[in-house]
Amino acid sequence: MPSGRTVTSKALALLGAFESGPNALSLSDLAEFADLPLPTAHRLVGELVEWGALERDDRGRYTVGLRLWTVAQNAGRHLRDTARPHLQDLFSLTQETAxxxxxxxxxxxxxxxxxxxTRVPRASRVGGxxxxxxxxxxxxxxxxxxxWVRDAYLAHRLEAATKHTHINPGRLAAELQKVRDEGYxxxxxxxxxxxxSIAVPVRLDxxxxxxxxxxxxxxxxNMTRHLxxxxxxxxxxxxxxxxxxPSLAQIPRRSPRRS
Structure with missing residues (x-):
């Protein structure tokens, strides 16, 4: 990594190790991932632990801290809170994972x-x-x-998660056109x-x-019966x-109680 990195970029690089890696990492793992000297990683990880972004277990390995997890729950909160009751309805009406x-x-x-x-092979989780x-x-x-977004995506090498994954760019482009035509x-x-799986668009701006x-x-x-x-x-x-x-200014305030 280039020299002259800020403290913030170094701390974010340490946190980035948990984005797709193991749940628990050693200090040397974190230092290697963030491309930092071990003493620098030790100091920054200590500050992250003190703030609550990371936690240290009995084996000396580090995991994501509860405070960071709490902050992360606010990401996409408006959409999640808006969609939640309707997603519950979708599950109730289909009895399938929604x-x-x-x-x-x-x-x-x-x-x-x-x-x-029903136990279905799980590929992802909330936040995944x-x-x-x-x-x-x-x-x-x-x-x-x-x-241009589709063209850029199809221009990259497509990884196959299973032997059934569609990775031929031409075939996938035709499939995406069919998705636009049929709406699912x-x-x-x-x-x-x-x-x-089956899915439909939610047109939000x-x-x-x-x-x-x-x-x-x-x-x-016969999953199209759920369309x-x-x-x-x-x-x-x-x-x-x-x-x-409503903004905070629009939320009515309670009048103070009179004794």
């Missing part, structure tokens, strides 16, 4: 998820990310993006063996979203998200 996602770079970021009782081309919500998000996307064991269902691949042949429910729930989320949110 989730909502947005695009974050070249990945689908899962904002919320309600798990069904998956490749756009391997998930139904990701394909929806990519299909409704601007042309499906996958069959493209991100995990044994699971399939400025950041579109997608809601979807995940189920056992044995149910994939009317998915589209109805998507519309309800769009309407709820369009309502203006």
């Amino acid at each position: 989730h909502i996602a947005i695009r974050d770079g070249d990945e689908a970021l899962y904002i919320d998820r309600i798990y069904g009782s 990310r998956l490749p756009l081309h391997a998930t139904a919500v990701g394909k929806v998000l990519l299909a409704y993006e601007e042309d 996307a499906t996958t069959q064991e493209e991100v995990r063996e044994g699971s399939c 400025p950041h579109p979203a997608a809601i979807g269902l995940v189920m056992l691949s044995t149910r994939g042949t 009317p429910t998915l589209r109805g729930i998507a519309h309800r989320i769009e309407v709820a998200a369009s309502r203006p949110q």
